[in-house]
Amino acid sequence: MANSFNGSGSTTTRAIAGNFIPELWSDEVIGAYKSSLVLANLVTKLSHKGKKGDSINIPIPARGVATAKAANSQVTLQDSANTLKTISIATHYEYSKLIEDIAEVQALASMRKFYTDDAGHALATKVDTDLFGTMTGGTFVSGSTGATWSSGAGGVITDAGIRAMILALDNADVPMDNRSLVLPPVAANSILGIDRFTEQQFIGSGDAIKTGKLGQIYGMSVYISNNAPTTGSNREGLMFHRDAAVLAEQVGVRTQTQYKQEYLGDLFTADTIYGVGELRAEASVAFKVTA
Numbered sequence: 001m002a003n004s005f006n007g008s009g010s011t012t013t014r015a016i017a018g019n020f021i022p023e024l025w026s027d028e029v030i031g032a033y034k035s036s037l038v039l040a041n042l043v044t045k046l047s048h049k050g051k052k053g054d055s056i057n058i059p060i061p062a063r064g065v066a067t068a069k070a071a072n073s074q075v076t077l078q079d080s081a082n083t084l085k086t087i088s089i090a091t092h093y094e095y096s097k098l099i100e101d102i103a104e105v106q107a108l109a110s111m112r113k114f115y116t117d118d119a120g121h122a123l124a125t126k127v128d129t130d131l132f133g134t135m136t137g138g139t140f141v142s143g144s145t146g147a148t149w150s151s152g153a154g155g156v157i158t159d160a161g162i163r164a165m166i167l168a169l170d171n172a173d174v175p176m177d178n179r180s181l182v183l184p185p186v187a188a189n190s191i192l193g194i195d196r197f198t199e200q201q202f203i204g205s206g207d208a209i210k211t212g213k214l215g216q217i218y219g220m221s222v223y224i225s226n227n228a229p230t231t232g233s234n235r236e237g238l239m240f241h242r243d244a245a246v247l248a249e250q251v252g253v254r255t256q257t258q259y260k261q262e263y264l265g266d267l268f269t270a271d272t273i274y275g276v277g278e279l280r281a282e283a284s285v286a287f288k289v290t291a
Helices: 026-036 101-106 110-136 159-171 185-191
Strands: 044-047 055-060 083-088 091-100 140-142 179-183 213-217 220-224 234-241 245-260 265-278 284-290
Touching (some): 091 110, 110 234, 110 265, 140 159, 159 234, 179 185, 185 234
Parallel strands (some): 140 284, 179 220
Antiparallel strands (some): 083 265, 091 265, 179 234, 213 220, 234 284, 245 265
């Protein structure tokens, strides 16, 4: 007995399939997903796979202070001022295609590569976009000056703007290690036009190639991401520490197929379930540059 299915939207017909093949491999979807991620690889990651529940409670301890020890006296006990951050795991995105039998019979191998790349890229874009959103909080600085941005064009990213953002993290006592600068393509293009950032000190040598990595600036890894949101006439970027945000995955990217007799085709779906949240607001600086 055929299952009922509401095939709203377009299906992959013979005309659309052209010179493709409908065989879809989950390994290729996962590979394309991982290669398209930038922010997700740079924040704190929690695995919630195989576990029940729709939220994770994360304790965030406050920094303590050192106190003087007087002779013949007890040590000074400090109160625990921990806060609790709840990460809701309620985001579920999917990518689906209905591939008709005639396409499977007549298509060639490049169809598999196109759909797997497209599915991985689409899901990765959603994850990175959500992480961008959770770390901006609606507050931005200008990539040109580092001053608070309110409206209008964000300007062209400059050395002065970068140093102003570094100073903001330094003043917030954010650790120097595990900092990253994620740039939209337009800002990356601007930086490559600044001589001091194209020298060996910026490009680096012998470093393992990472997705989107350009090099280093002031000891901080620099990445380019086309997943950076566009708002009006501006593109967004981030300078942040790994502890600024968290990505909790309950279901990693998975692929499923089911034959639909009423459509004489295979329904292919790739999906993921996750949650994102801000851990330390002071550990990230969001900026805008003119698109």
